[in-house]
Amino acid sequence: MAALPEGTPCWADAMFADLDGAKSFYGDVLGWTFGESSAEFGDYTQAYADGKAVAAVMPPMPGQEAPSAWCLYLASENAAATAGKIRDNGGETLMDPMRVGDFGTMLMARDPGGVTFGVWQAGTHEGFGARGVPGAFCWAEVFTREPAKADAFFPAVFPYSLREMQDEHIDFRLFNLGDETVMGRMKMGDEFPPEVPAHMNVYFTVADCDAAVARATERGGVLRFGPVSMPFGRFAALTDPQGAAFSVIDVHTTEGDVPTTVPAS
Template identity: 70%
Template sequence: MAVRPEGTPCWADAMFGDLDGAEEFYGEVLGWTFGETSEEFGNYTEAYAAGEPAAAVVPPMPGQEGSPQWCLYIAVEDAGAAARRIRDAGGEIVLEPTRVADLGTMCLARDPGGVLFGVWQAARHEGFGAPMGGPGAFTWAEIFTREPAKSDAFFPAVFGYTAQRMQGDTTDFRVYGLGDRPVLGRMEMTEDFPPEVPPHINLYFGVADCDAAVSRATGLGGVLRSGPADTPFGRFASLTDPQGAGFSVIDTSRTEGEAPPLTDV
């Protein structure tokens, strides 16, 4: 598999206080299987969809306990250069570029509005291996921010994205792209979001049946936040897992209606 172009979402992970509980939940809901826990990397454990890398779970390090949150990593050619662009654009470096053995180099950051994300300079570990949109695989992601103007200036400056607005949508929703290929959405957080919900990136994982995945999730203690709903992009629902991490599931084979046109901004 070729290394992804700079700016492409390439990996995801999350810290869970109850690692066994996270594996049981996502194994049932998304069909993930899990590899051996790597003590060398803080009990980092990869998840697999159809035998291919899909994401990872890890216990929190001392002092990092709290509500878990999925973190999306964006591919870069040079993590050090990306960190400099992040600072120049007004972002905050949470973890300086760090070499992870022969796997690659990671860096964690926040945009000026507080959205946490990672960058990944691939070496032996190239990121997602499961085909995008397939059961259990990463499918899409959306930045949720209370300061959309800051995100709209920041992400294109750091990753070279183009930006388009979805016409006819009553919400402030934009699509960031690499050329003509959409790679990320950006949604403004309105007063509908409780103040305790931080800005974040919401990840969508593919499922074969959205309603069945929701039923499995809620049966295991997850909370349904919205949906299921039919859209031109698939039938999806947003959930919170039993430990508090938000995510969405989507069945891209079940679509309804025409996608709204996009206009350059």
């Protein structure tokens, strides 16, 4: 039985060639502290905000040269069944379900538009120890150039209903589980250079967006967008010194009215 409803964002991790550099950067920008590395699980190292597990970092496996990127995991009651749904609906499993000790079972997948994500069937590790507080995960969006594929794929794999945001300037939809909105989907337009791949955009909460951006850029991060205030908070999109994209958001600094949403057709 999943600790969280099927399809809920439940964990995030990233692979870094310079693990100590990543710890120093995110420790400064997000206030993270780090646990002991687990040699048994490839030096996987959990990050903590105020003593609560909020993410993890790890080095590449020997011979692996993938670029650094944050990976978002979605909860599943049965990873093997979810893998079947992924393949049946045009997605690809990059790593078949693999048991990780008593912690749970994971798989890696890609949607038909190229968005990579993880799936997590909880064991003793149920996922985020905190959400929406400084240093913790807050929100995520599927950034894709093929929104129709994402809109068909994700609700076929997970029990999402779709709502469309009424905004003539962006193509944005919300993925709901019952009455709770758990994730967004953004169409990537011409403002995204061709070399930027489709991806999951992961947001971490900060107490002060501008201060977090200042710390990130001082430490070698690159500001990609913002800071800008919106009805949901003040946020900015960044790339860390090793190339991993992420966003920060101060959820208490808001501006404007929440846009109207309607059921997606």
